[in-house]
Amino acid sequence: MMLTTKQIMKNSEHFSWQFTRNVKLCLLGVAVICSPQILAGEPLLDEPIKPIPLTVDVDLKKVALGRLLFHEPRLSGDNTVSCATCHDLKTGGVDRTKVSIGIKGRKGIINSPTVYNSGLLFRQFWDGRAETLEDQIDWPIQNPIEMGSQWPDVLAKLYDDDKYPGMFKAIYDDGITRENVKNAIAEFERSLITPNSRFDQYLRGDENAITAKEKRGYMLFKRYGCISCHQGVAVGGNMFQVFGAINSYFKVRGNITEADMGRFNVTGNPEDKHVFKVPSLRMVALTPPYLHDGTAKTMLDAEDVMFKFQLGRKAPKKDKEAMVAFLKTLVGEHPEMKK
Amino acid sequence: MKKISSIFLLVGAIAFSGALGFYLVKTMPVQQDIAFADNIENIQKLQTLDAAWSLAALYTYSTPNSDFDEVAAYLPRVRELRETLSISDLATGDVPDTLKNKLMRFLLMIESKEESIEHFKSNFAVMRNSLKFLPLASRALNVKLRKMDDEKHAASINDLYERTNAFLQRPDEGTRESLLMDLNKKDEVLMEFPESIANPLGNFISHARVLVERKIQLDSSIERVVNLKTNKIGDELITQYKAYYTDALATQYDEQFIHFIFSLIAALLLAIAAITGAVMLFRQSQEFTEKLEQGIAEKTEAYEHASAEASGSMVDKNLDQSMEGMGRMVATVAHEINTPLGYLGSNLQVLHNGMEKMQALMNEFFTLKNDLGRMDNSDQISARIDNFSILVQNTQDEAMLDELPEIVDDMEGGIEQIQHVIKDLGDFSRKDRSDEDWFDIKQCVESALKMAKKEITSGTKVQLDLKDVPEIFGSPAEMNQVLINLINNAAHAIESTGRTDGLIKIRTSLEKEQVMISIMDNGEGIDDETRRKIFEPFFTTKDVGKGTGLGLAIVRRIVTKHGGKVLLKSIPGKGTNFVFVLPVKKKPQE
Numbered sequence: 010m011m012l013t014t015k016q017i018m019k020n021s022e023h024f025s026w027q028f029t030r031n032v033k034l035c036l037l038g039v040a041v042i043c044s045p046q047i048l049a050g051e052p053l054l055d056e057p058i059k060p061i062p063l064t065v066d067v068d069l070k071k072v073a074l075g076r077l078l079f080h081e082p083r084l085s086g087d088n089t090v091s092c093a094t095c096h097d098l099k100t101g102g103v104d105r106t107k108v109s110i111g112i113k114g115r116k117g118i119i120n121s122p123t124v125y126n127s128g129l130l131f132r133q134f135w136d137g138r139a140e141t142l143e144d145q146i147d148w149p150i151q152n153p154i155e156m157g158s159q160w161p162d163v164l165a166k167l168y169d170d171d172k173y174p175g176m177f178k179a180i181y182d183d184g185i186t187r188e189n190v191k192n193a194i195a196e197f198e199r200s201l202i203t204p205n206s207r208f209d210q211y212l213r214g215d216e217n218a219i220t221a222k223e224k225r226g227y228m229l230f231k232r233y234g235c236i237s238c239h240q241g242v243a244v245g246g247n248m249f250q251v252f253g254a255i256n257s258y259f260k261v262r263g264n265i266t267e268a269d270m271g272r273f274n275v276t277g278n279p280e281d282k283h284v285f286k287v288p289s290l291r292m293v294a295l296t297p298p299y300l301h302d303g304t305a306k307t308m309l310d311a312e313d314v315m316f317k318f319q320l321g322r323k324a325p326k327k328d329k330e331a332m333v334a335f336l337k338t339l340v341g342e343h344p345e346m347k348k
Numbered sequence: 349m350k351k352i353s354s355i356f357l358l359v360g361a362i363a364f365s366g367a368l369g370f371y372l373v374k375t376m377p378v379q380q381d382i383a384f385a386d387n388i389e390n391i392q393k394l395q396t397l398d399a400a401w402s403l404a405a406l407y408t409y410s411t412p413n414s415d416f417d418e419v420a421a422y423l424p425r426v427r428e429l430r431e432t433l434s435i436s437d438l439a440t441g442d443v444p445d446t447l448k449n450k451l452m453r454f455l456l457m458i459e460s461k462e463e464s465i466e467h468f469k470s471n472f473a474v475m476r477n478s479l480k481f482l483p484l485a486s487r488a489l490n491v492k493l494r495k496m497d498d499e500k501h502a503a504s505i506n507d508l509y510e511r512t513n514a515f516l517q518r519p520d521e522g523t524r525e526s527l528l529m530d531l532n533k534k535d536e537v538l539m540e541f542p543e544s545i546a547n548p549l550g551n552f553i554s555h556a557r558v559l560v561e562r563k564i565q566l567d568s569s570i571e572r573v574v575n576l577k578t579n580k581i582g583d584e585l586i587t588q589y590k591a592y593y594t595d596a597l598a599t600q601y602d603e604q605f606i607h608f609i610f611s612l613i614a615a616l617l618l619a620i621a622a623i624t625g626a627v628m629l630f631r632q633s634q635e636f637t638e639k640l641e642q643g644i645a646e647k648t649e650a651y652e653h654a655s656a657e658a659s660g661s662m663v664d665k666n667l668d669q670s671m672e673g674m675g676r677m678v679a680t681v682a683h684e685i686n687t688p689l690g691y692l693g694s695n696l697q698v699l700h701n702g703m704e705k706m707q708a709l710m711n712e713f714f715t716l717k718n719d720l721g722r723m724d725n726s727d728q729i730s731a732r733i734d735n736f737s738i739l740v741q742n743t744q745d746e747a748m749l750d751e752l753p754e755i756v757d758d759m760e761g762g763i764e765q766i767q768h769v770i771k772d773l774g775d776f777s778r779k780d781r782s783d784e785d786w787f788d789i790k791q792c793v794e795s796a797l798k799m800a801k802k803e804i805t806s807g808t809k810v811q812l813d814l815k816d817v818p819e820i821f822g823s824p825a826e827m828n829q830v831l832i833n834l835i836n837n838a839a840h841a842i843e844s845t846g847r848t849d850g851l852i853k854i855r856t857s858l859e860k861e862q863v864m865i866s867i868m869d870n871g872e873g874i875d876d877e878t879r880r881k882i883f884e885p886f887f888t889t890k891d892v893g894k895g896t897g898l899g900l901a902i903v904r905r906i907v908t909k910h911g912g913k914v915l916l917k918s919i920p921g922k923g924t925n926f927v928f929v930l931p932v933k934k935k936p937q938e
Contacts, residue, residue, distance in 0.1 A: 055413055056413070057413050057414070057415045058415075059415070059417065131420040131423055132423075140423075140424075140427060141424070232697065234476070234477035234480065234481070237473040237474070237476045237477050238473050238474075240415040240416065240417075241415040241416060241417035241420075242417055247415070247416045247417055247419075247420040247469075248416050248420070248466070248469040248470060248473060249466055249469070249470050250470055250473065250474070251470070251474075254474045254558070255474075255478070255551075255554045255555060255558055256550075256554050280467075284470070320477060320481075321478075321481070321551045321554045321555055321558075322481060322485075322551055323547075323551075
C-alpha cells in the first residue's frame with residue numbers, strides 16, 4: 010500500500026514538473042522564463058534531495074505589500090533598520106557578518122540565516138522557537154538589539170503613511186493590524202524560493218547540468234553521511250540535531266554562551282542542550298560566514314567542523330573541495346537576487 | 349372597551365414576544381450545534397492525521413534514501429488543528445472539567461507525539477551514519493594495530509565492536525551500562541597511544557558510544573510514535589463529549605421550555621385583559637412546542653448519525669490495529685535489514701578505496717616499467733625498485749589488501765542475511781496464502797519458530813517433540829500464521845512473568861486419526877474470564893501496540909476452516925497449553 014502511494018507521488022511529481030517546466034515563474038510581477046532544458050535523461054526521483062518547485066502559490070497583492078514592509082525601516086524603533094538590513098536580498102538574504110548588527114549599532118548574539126527558502130523550513134530560527142513565518146516576525150521587531158520597536162508604535166507609523174492604509178484595506182478587511190503586517194511579510198517570504206538551480210536541473214534529468222567534479226561532490230556528500238542531516242527539498246531545515254553529534258563541539262570551542270544552548274532555551278529539556286535546526290544548504294554558497302556562531306569563514310571551514318563534530322571522521326582535502334563544488338550548484342534563481 | 353382591550357392585547361403581545369425572544373436568543377442552540385460538529389470533526393481529523401503521521405515516520409525508517417520532508421510536512425497541519433481545538437468552546441467554554449481535562453490530555457499527547465517524532469528523526473539520522481561507519485572504523489583500527497603487533501588491543505577493539513553489535517541486536521539497560529563504561533575506559537587511555545592510533549580509536553569510541561547511547565532512545569521514540577494511545581483517548585473524548593452534548597441538549601430544551609412557560613405566565617398576567625389575544629398566542633406557542641420537540645428529535649438523530657460516523661468506529665479502529673501490526677512488522681524488518689546494509693555500504697567503501705589505491709599503483713608500475721627500459725645505471729634502477737616496493741607495501745596496508753577476502757566474505761554474509769529476511773517476509777505475505785496443498789506440519793513449525801524467534805526472550809528454552817505425522821491438506825501459509833501467533837502468545841506470556849527459565853514446548857503427534865499440535869508455555873496463564881473472551885476479535889490483554897487482539901481470532905478462523913478445533917487449557921500463574929487438532933485426510937494416489 011505504501012509503495013503505491015510512493016508511486017503515485019512520483020508520478021504526480023513527474024507530471025507536475027513536466028507541466029510547469031515551461032511555465033513562467035511569476036513573482037513580484039516579474040516574469041522569469043525558466044530555461045527550458047533539453048532532457049538528456051529521466052528525472053532522478055529517488056534521490057534524498059528533491060528539486061524546489063518551480064512555482065509557488067502566493068497572493069501577489071500580499072507579496073507586493075510584504076515586500077515594501079520587508080524593506081521598511083519604520084518597523085524599527087529609530088527608523089533605521091529594516092528586515093533587509095540583516096537579510097539583504099542581493100547578498101543571498103544575509104548580512105554576511107559574524108553576528109548581526111541591529112539599531113544603534115547594537116551587536117547581536119548569533120549569525121543571521123538567509124530568508125530565501127525560509128518557507129521551506131519546518132520551523133524558524135536556529136533553535137526552532139518560532140513555528141511559522143508569521144510567529145517569527147515578533148522577535149526581530151521587538152528585540153531591543155535588532156529592531157527595538159513595539160507593535161503599537163509600528164502600527165501608528167504605518168497609519169500615518171500615505172500608501173499603507175489603502176494597500177492594507179485593499180487586502181485585509183480590518184486594515185492595518187499586527188496580524189496583517191505579519192501575514193503580508195510572511196507571504197513575501199514564502200515567495201522567496203530559489204528554484205531551477207543547476208543541481209535541480211540535474212535532478213530533473215539534465216545530466217550535463219553539473220560537472221563530473223560536482224557529481225562526485227554530491228556522491229561524497231551522500232557517502233560521508235552529510236545527507237543524513239542535510240536532506241530534502243531545502244537540503245536541511247527538516248530536523249533538529251545536536252551540534253556535536255559525535256564529538257563535542259563546545260568543549261573544543263569553549264566560552265559557551267546562552268545562544269549556544271540552542272533548543273534547550275526553548276524546551277528546558279536537558280536532552281535539547283546544543284540542539285539546533287539543521288540549516289538549509291540551498292544558499293550556502295552566498296551566505297558566509299557559517300554556523301550559528303559565525304566562526305567558519307568559508308564553506309571548507311564549515312565542512313571541517315562538520316567532519317570533526319557531526320560525522321566523527323576524516324576526509325582528504327580533494328573530497329572536501331569536490332563537496333564545496335557540489336554545494337555551489339545548489340543556488341537557484343530569484344528575481345530579487347539580480348536586482 | 350374594544351379599543352382598551354386591543355391596547356391590552358397589543359401590550360400583552362409585545363411583552364410576551366419580548367420575553368420569548370429574549371429567552372430564545374439567550375439559549376440559541378444553533379450555534380452550539382455547529383461548534384459541536386466542528387469539534388468532533390477536528391478531533392477526528394487529528395486522529396487520522398496522527399495515524400498517518402506514524403505511518404509516514406515508519407516509512408522513512410524502513411526506506412533507504414528516505415528524507416524527512418514528508419514527516420515534517422505533517423507538523424503545520426497537526427499544529428493548526430491542535431490550536432483550533434485548544435481555543436474551541438470545548439476547551440474554554442461552559443463544559444464540565446472532566447471533559448476539558450480529557451481534551452487537554454488528548455492535545456498534550458499529540459504534543460508529546462511531536463516531540464517523539466523529533467527525537468526519532470534526530471536519533472535515526474545520526475545512527476544511520478554511525479551504523480555505516482563503525483565496521484569500517486573497527487577494521488581500519490585492527491589493521492593498524494596488527495601491523496604494530498599489538499594483538500592485545502586489536503582483540504579488545506574487536507571485542508568492543510562485537511559487543512556493540514550484539515547490543516544493537518538485543519538492547520538492554522544492563523549491557524548498555526557496562527558497554528558505556530568500557531568505552532569510557534578506553535577513552536581515558538587514549539593518550540597512551542601514538543597519534544596514528546589515538547585518532548581513529550577516538551572516532552571508533554565516539555561512534556560506538558553514539559550507537560549505544562542512542563539505540564534505546566531511538567527504539568523508545570519509535571515505540572512512542574507507534575503506540576501512543578492518542579486514538580484511544582480521542583475515542584474516549586468523542587464518546588464523552590457526545591454523551592455530555594446529548595444531555596446538555598436535553599436539559600437545554602427542558603430549560604427553554606420552563607422559560608417559555610414562565611414567559612407565558614408573565615404574558616398572561618400582563619395581558620389579563622386580553623385573554624382572547626393570549627389564547628391566540630397560546631395556539632401559536634403550541635405550534636412552537638411542537639417545533640421544539642421535533643427539533644430535539646432531529647438533533648438526536650443527527651447526533652446518532654454523527655456518532656456512528658465518528659467513532660468511525662470500526663473503520664478507524666481497524667486502520668489503527670492494522671497499522672500497529674504493520675508498524676511492528678516494518679520496524680522489525682527495517683532493523684533486520686538495516687544492519688547488514690550498514691556492513692555492505694561500509695565494506696563497499698573499503699573496496700572502493702582499495703581499488704583507487706590499486707589503480708594508482710598500477711599506473712606507477714607502468715611508469716616504472718617505461719623508465720626502467722631507458723635506464724642503465726644499476727644503482728638508479730635498484731633505487732627505483734626499492735621505492736616501488738615501499739609503495740607496494742604502503743598500498744597493501746592502505747588498501748587493506750590482506751583484509752579484502754574477509755571483507756568480501758562479510759558482504760556475502762550480509763547479502764545472505766538480507767535474503768533470509770526477504771524470504772521470510774515473502775513466505776509470510778505470499779499472495780497465494782490461501783493456496784492449498786499437502787504439507788508437512790513439522791516444517792511449518794520450524795519455519796514459524798524462525799519467524800517468531802525475535803519475540804522469544806533469551807532465557808526462554810524451546811523444546812520440540814515433533815513426531816512424524818501424515819501430511820495435512822490445507823494452506824501452509826495460513827497454518828504458518830496460526831503457529832506464529834501461538835508461539836508469539838506463549839513468548840509474551842512468559843515475558844510478562846519476567847521469569848528467566850521460560851519454557852515453550854511444541855509437540856506434534858497423531859491421536860485418533862487426528863494430527864494434534866500442542867504449544868505449551870510456563871507463562872502467566874489465563875484466567876477464566878479472559879478465557880471466555882479470548883477468541884473474540886479485538887480482544888486483547890496486551891498493551892496497545894503489543895497485540896492487535898486479532899491473533900487468536902485468526903487462529904480459530906483458520907483452524908476451523910481446516911476442519912479442526914482449538915482447545916485451551918490454562919492454570920493462571922502456571923502456564924497455558926494451546927492444542928489444536930486437524931483432521932487427517934486421505935491423500936489421493938498419485
